[in-house]
Amino acid sequence: MAERKVINKYIPPDFDPAKIPRLRLGSNRQIKVRLMAPFSMRCETCGQWIGKGTKFNARKESIEGEKFHNIQIYRFYIRCQRCAAEITFKTDPENLNYEVEKGALRNFEPWREEKALNEEKQLTKEEEEENNPIKALENRTEQSRREMDIMDSLDEIRTLNARGERVAEADVREAIATRDEEKETQRRLAEEEEDERLAKLAFQSAGGRRIKRACEEDAIAREREIKLMAIAPQASQSSNTRVKVAVVSKAPMSQSTLGIKGIRVKTAAAADSTPTLAGMLGAYGSDDDDSE
Known part of the structure; x- marks a missing residue:
């Protein structure tokens, strides 16, 4: 493998680069490329479902006479994985998408239809406003009210966030002190309960009866x-x-x-x-x- 890693190569003294014939390639020649399916489709021949992102060995060629604002449009050739039928699709720079030419049907994509419906609705609304000034005024009023509601909601959210951020140091200390006092109180109560339990066990006879403790006055009277x-x-x-x-x-x-x-x-x-x-x-x- 050492001879394949040389830096300098031998050039004979009678070498003439002009004598090397140049390869004449056509402008519409096809190039083999490796690509992934840009959308999901179904083969028209066998009905095979081809998912988006499926890898193919494809052929690529430029389409003569088809351009969009001086952007070249390309065509791709792939074959079905099941029946080997040829499927072609091309680029669509106008819609930033791809377009199927033959061999397959593109699956339904709801977001594309939604975009088209929104555009159509916007055009209809603009036409109504041009023909009816009262309708245009109502639309602007409704839009202004919606914007005001959104701004009020944003202001309320900002106020809540600022209130949470402006926590005073004294409040934090007071909260910590209160928490410590509560812990101390709970600990004291637990100790008292434990002492009471031990006292009950100490002043209890072998038979399980409880021995009553006499106070000092009772003891003096008894004496x-x-x-x-x-x-x-x-x-x-x-x-x-x-x-x-x-x-x-x-x-x-x-x-x-x-x-x-x-x-x-x-x-x-x-x-x-x-x-x-x-x-x-x-x-x-x-x-x-x-x-x-």
């Missing part, structure tokens, strides 16, 4: 009640002991029996009573009775 209940039996017990000692001292008994009874009573009182002020007074009273 006072317990103290009163503890003092009342002691006072009643001391008074009963004094009565028993007095009855024993007044009974006509011997000294031995009195001593035994007194010892027995005192022993029972000492065993049953607790060393309180009421008990000590009761014991002192019994000694006075015995001395008499």
Whole structure:
């Protein structure tokens, strides 16, 4: 492959370029080109549908005597993919399109019909305005009203966009602060709910019953009640002991029996009573009775 990449080529000394015959080509000769179908069409011979953009090996030629404002018009030859029938179409620079000549039918294209209808409607409207000035005035009024509505809509859209763009920095900070406060409040509420749930679990018995918590006032009242209940039996017990000692001292008994009874009573009182002020007074009273 090295000999095909040389830069300089050998030219013999007796080389005369004038002796080389020139190739005479006709002006209407055909050129082989590769193209795509510019529109969808249907073959007239077999009915094969050919879509837009389908690639073909075609022949191209210039049409003699047909020009549009000095723009040359060209003709293309292609063959059907199914039956190999020849299909020809040419350029249409006047309508910026292509035109089928033979071999196929162009498929319906609604946008092309819409354009033609709009043009026809515009021509009809212009003719009516020329013949009827009142109709022309009505048309201009309607057009002005439509333009005003469009301008109002555009102004409203611009106002909304400008309002969204003119967001003050203070408003942004306030919104951020409000959002942070809401998050903090939600977090605090969640913590309180969690504490309440843990407290319920802590003050709950094994059987599933809930243990009520007593407030401080209830606790003080309960303690006072317990103290009163503890003092009342002691006072009643001391008074009963004094009565028993007095009855024993007044009974006509011997000294031995009195001593035994007194010892027995005192022993029972000492065993049953607790060393309180009421008990000590009761014991002192019994000694006075015995001395008499």
